[in-house]
Amino acid sequence: xxxxxxxxxxHAPPLGDMDAEEFRRHGHALIDWVADYLxxxxxxPVLAQVRPGELRSRLPASPPPRGEPMEEIIADIERLVLxxxxxxxxxxxxxxxxxxxxxxxxxxxxxxAAFDAKAMLWRTSPASTELExxxxxxxxxxxxxPAGFGGVIYDTASVATMHAVAAAREALDLRVREDxxxxxxxxxxxxLYASEQSHSSVEKALIALGLGQRSLVKVAADxxxxxxxxxxxxxxxxxxxxxALPFCVVATVGTTSTTSIDPVPEIADVCERHSLWLHVDxxxxxxxxxxxxxxHVLRGCERADSLVTNPHKWLFTxxxxxxxxxxxxDVLRRAFTLTPEYLRTTEAGEVRNGSDYGVQLGxxxxxxxxxxxxxxxxxxxxxxxxxxxxxxxxxxxSWVEESGDWELLAPVPFSVVCFRARPAAAGETxxxxxxxxxxxxxxxxxxxNAGGEIFLSHTKLRGLFxxxxxxxxxxxxxxxxxxxWELLNEKLREQAEA
Amino acid sequence: xxxxxxxxxxHAPPLGDMDAEEFRRHGHALIDWVADYLxxxxxxPVLAQVRPGELRSRLPASPPPRGEPMEEIIADIERLVLxxxxxxxxxxxxxxxxxxxxxxxxxxxxxxAAFDAKAMLWRTSPASTELExxxxxxxxxxxxxPAGFGGVIYDTASVATMHAVAAAREALDLRVREDxxxxxxxxxxxxLYASEQSHSSVEKALIALGLGQRSLVKVAADxxxxxxxxxxxxxxxxxxxxxALPFCVVATVGTTSTTSIDPVPEIADVCERHSLWLHVDxxxxxxxxxxxxxxHVLRGCERADSLVTNPHKWLFTxxxxxxxxxxxxDVLRRAFTLTPEYLRTTEAGEVRNGSDYGVQLGxxxxxxxxxxxxxxxxxxxxxxxxxxxxxxxxxxxSWVEESGDWELLAPVPFSVVCFRARPAAAGETxxxxxxxxxxxxxxxxxxxNAGGEIFLSHTKLRGLFxxxxxxxxxxxxxxxxxxxWELLNEKLREQAEA
Numbered sequence: 001x002x003x004x005x006x007x008x009x010x011h012a013p014p015l016g017d018m019d020a021e022e023f024r025r026h027g028h029a030l031i032d033w034v035a036d037y038l039x040x041x042x043x044x045p046v047l048a049q050v051r052p053g054e055l056r057s058r059l060p061a062s063p064p065p066r067g068e069p070m071e072e073i074i075a076d077i078e079r080l081v082l083x084x085x086x087x088x089x090x091x092x093x094x095x096x097x098x099x100x101x102x103x104x105x106x107x108x109x110x111x112x113a114a115f116d117a118k119a120m121l122w123r124t125s126p127a128s129t130e131l132e133x134x135x136x137x138x139x140x141x142x143x144x145x146p147a148g149f150g151g152v153i154y155d156t157a158s159v160a161t162m163h164a165v166a167a168a169r170e171a172l173d174l175r176v177r178e179d180x181x182x183x184x185x186x187x188x189x190x191x192l193y194a195s196e197q198s199h200s201s202v203e204k205a206l207i208a209l210g211l212g213q214r215s216l217v218k219v220a221a222d223x224x225x226x227x228x229x230x231x232x233x234x235x236x237x238x239x240x241x242x243x244a245l246p247f248c249v250v251a252t253v254g255t256t257s258t259t260s261i262d263p264v265p266e267i268a269d270v271c272e273r274h275s276l277w278l279h280v281d282x283x284x285x286x287x288x289x290x291x292x293x294x295x296h297v298l299r300g301c302e303r304a305d306s307l308v309t310n311p312h313k314w315l316f317t318x319x320x321x322x323x324x325x326x327x328x329x330d331v332l333r334r335a336f337t338l339t340p341e342y343l344r345t346t347e348a349g350e351v352r353n354g355s356d357y358g359v360q361l362g363x364x365x366x367x368x369x370x371x372x373x374x375x376x377x378x379x380x381x382x383x384x385x386x387x388x389x390x391x392x393x394x395x396x397x398s399w400v401e402e403s404g405d406w407e408l409l410a411p412v413p414f415s416v417v418c419f420r421a422r423p424a425a426a427g428e429t430x431x432x433x434x435x436x437x438x439x440x441x442x443x444x445x446x447x448x449n450a451g452g453e454i455f456l457s458h459t460k461l462r463g464l465f466x467x468x469x470x471x472x473x474x475x476x477x478x479x480x481x482x483x484x485w486e487l488l489n490e491k492l493r494e495q496a497e498a
Numbered sequence: 499x500x501x502x503x504x505x506x507x508x509h510a511p512p513l514g515d516m517d518a519e520e521f522r523r524h525g526h527a528l529i530d531w532v533a534d535y536l537x538x539x540x541x542x543p544v545l546a547q548v549r550p551g552e553l554r555s556r557l558p559a560s561p562p563p564r565g566e567p568m569e570e571i572i573a574d575i576e577r578l579v580l581x582x583x584x585x586x587x588x589x590x591x592x593x594x595x596x597x598x599x600x601x602x603x604x605x606x607x608x609x610x611a612a613f614d615a616k617a618m619l620w621r622t623s624p625a626s627t628e629l630e631x632x633x634x635x636x637x638x639x640x641x642x643x644p645a646g647f648g649g650v651i652y653d654t655a656s657v658a659t660m661h662a663v664a665a666a667r668e669a670l671d672l673r674v675r676e677d678x679x680x681x682x683x684x685x686x687x688x689x690l691y692a693s694e695q696s697h698s699s700v701e702k703a704l705i706a707l708g709l710g711q712r713s714l715v716k717v718a719a720d721x722x723x724x725x726x727x728x729x730x731x732x733x734x735x736x737x738x739x740x741x742a743l744p745f746c747v748v749a750t751v752g753t754t755s756t757t758s759i760d761p762v763p764e765i766a767d768v769c770e771r772h773s774l775w776l777h778v779d780x781x782x783x784x785x786x787x788x789x790x791x792x793x794h795v796l797r798g799c800e801r802a803d804s805l806v807t808n809p810h811k812w813l814f815t816x817x818x819x820x821x822x823x824x825x826x827x828d829v830l831r832r833a834f835t836l837t838p839e840y841l842r843t844t845e846a847g848e849v850r851n852g853s854d855y856g857v858q859l860g861x862x863x864x865x866x867x868x869x870x871x872x873x874x875x876x877x878x879x880x881x882x883x884x885x886x887x888x889x890x891x892x893x894x895x896s897w898v899e900e901s902g903d904w905e906l907l908a909p910v911p912f913s914v915v916c917f918r919a920r921p922a923a924a925g926e927t928x929x930x931x932x933x934x935x936x937x938x939x940x941x942x943x944x945x946x947n948a949g950g951e952i953f954l955s956h957t958k959l960r961g962l963f964x965x966x967x968x969x970x971x972x973x974x975x976x977x978x979x980x981x982x983w984e985l986l987n988e989k990l991r992e993q994a995e996a
Contacts, residue, residue, distance in 0.1 A: 027605060031529055039518035064872070084625035086621065099614065103515050109607060109608070110525075110607070113608065114535055125586075141560055182686065204836055209707065320862055359706050
């Protein structure tokens, strides 16, 4: 189709962009398509049913020499790309943390793409800069954090946490920004503390920042997967005695495996006693604090130096948008500000320039979608949806508890259920039972996912293969959760009969 | 408007998302609006004409307790947000590096927002993972890089460069990943070399990675702003003698101030002699290599260990999408791979998992828009547009050269012109002339920008205040460039009369 001159000339003029009429035509068609996709996300298999390499093998090895009609490109998206998608917007996506791009957020992204702002300086995008301040302050109020917390938007919590730990390092006043850490025999081993349930992004941040895995102390968790604050205090004291330099603690509100909540008030006590930067990873559960009766989950976080929460996780915001809050943005700024001549502006003293706060120079206009979502749903609308997700998780957990064939493996403080099948079998040892149930639950998960009707993921808790059902998609209803439960029980019966 | 129950109930049901019909209605309206915005971007002042704090002061201090109608939100975007935007998609945006979001790219972003994929693992988005491989390999072919270069998409060149330098650090086999750099008296000072014209992101990467500003050696540039390879070799040798450990060189193809091209072949010689990782920053000018007769600008880059180029700069791709290529992706992977239990998948051995290659765990489906753009415009279409931008810059430069009132301050290898006004004045010293011309050119820039018709930025070259005219927007035509020239001359006459 693409080798005639007429065609090439017809759809792609030699210079300039696609013309407005053509954009309208494809744009309207795609809006209709997206409306349907969002409303009926359940029509596709939630977990992609393709084999590794399948999509790649169906695409040309080389780029087209001449332009191709947009109709063909869109047809290929439907025919080739869609089957290779795992549908995060599917209402039966229960894996990892279930997320969603709400419709107002998608409209926000459409506009942001058209504006194409690079918000490195106030001047290069006053709207993005000031809407970021406004939207983040609104979200701060919704979560009940004190006014002293200022915010910065990053792409992901991993990057936000990396910047928080860099600020903690900068706060040491050891001239790490200026002199670095290599060739520094004067520098003791820096140590950061996080629970054994903390997210892998903490360790990655330490690797990137040149502090290394050795600088991470994984503190033991208690029976409910919460950091043991006593163990934390002892680890800090031991390190001090051994000549290391404790500098930071990462507490988690809503850990990734079980959504457990570290005892932030007790951890803050340790941090204050030892002058450690306290960073709170509330990437998932920060959104829960928008619900008035759940606001207590951030208890103690008003004493944190920094806190990250991800509206792209559980606040219906299209990926990516991670919000870092800090009472000490000045330290973060000190760690990263660097203005070359070609970016100097006369208003620099009176405005905030986003690139002062991080590695990234250009920054997308991410605040637009968040601001639109906060307005469209309002405080009550957001709270109602998050409250409902927690109710659905508790409901699922109650079915698990009432069934003799299944058991909960962790408390359910938010919208994630950790559980497993545990049908009885005669005459087996503890060890053979553990192995049997691990294999059974992995098989159950794979069988459930293979059908494409639901998508669950797993973790390991106390060495046990654990299924996770995470509720978080804005379109998930009780019917979807109920169907997941039925399906799992069907699969369990099939396994028993096999 | 938002305080009646009927209204709240009418537009925001208590649970779920915006309904499909409402999404269609707003989506169609916004598509029409965006079509017009892209086609007639010139109707808004290119540089926002607001004062610092103006937008913020016009927005409520607190979030709405109840949801608001989307009509009101969109009306506020037109009324409040638009005047506070600096319009990067404006065809007379000539500041920094001029960029653009082409229409097919905007459609790609609409779809990506709806899919809302988090491509941390192949399993969580086979389409994103494999389309990234395909689109980056196509782009590699278009730029003429050898097949040994594999690619990874990041958000920005700053982040891509940070990862490249982290890979260079990992390649030293000094256990920095495992043991870090603090408390390491065995570790010599690590040193990285880049020209004095290199981008600030190199220094920021070193700060973030814990190597510090001291680890950066700024190598002198020659009279045409290109790194002096002899000075590089001497600096490396001196450092070795002094006991430091040279580990990386960043060469730039298309520096930010003047778009000068470092002599990569000579730099590669030095790197090979001293076993240094060679990273090439081709964030802007990599796209030029898509033009067959300009492919030579990447001469020597086939010997680089890594190279970054930004399709979101000069390949008509909505921000953000930065492509890092490397012949040693295995080293990058070694530096960053870290898979917690909850992300383990059975297919891990046979697929690529994006999060293995960096700090970010979740990754947007960025490859979709790039793949759509490469197909829609095709090789010839992309090359024609980039070629035209270079022609327009040379044309502008010819006007500067022919005019007695203006002068070029740097060669014009691509689409950026560095120049200044230099009207004669009687009886002044060299010093007073320099001060007069600096003040005059700054005043000219501010006067031209204040009108909102064009947006120029500046740099300093050899201490002189230098105007920059950067062509790069897909909708910029000769008429826009000509009008910029007229306007600057009008402002010059006004200054002379003042």
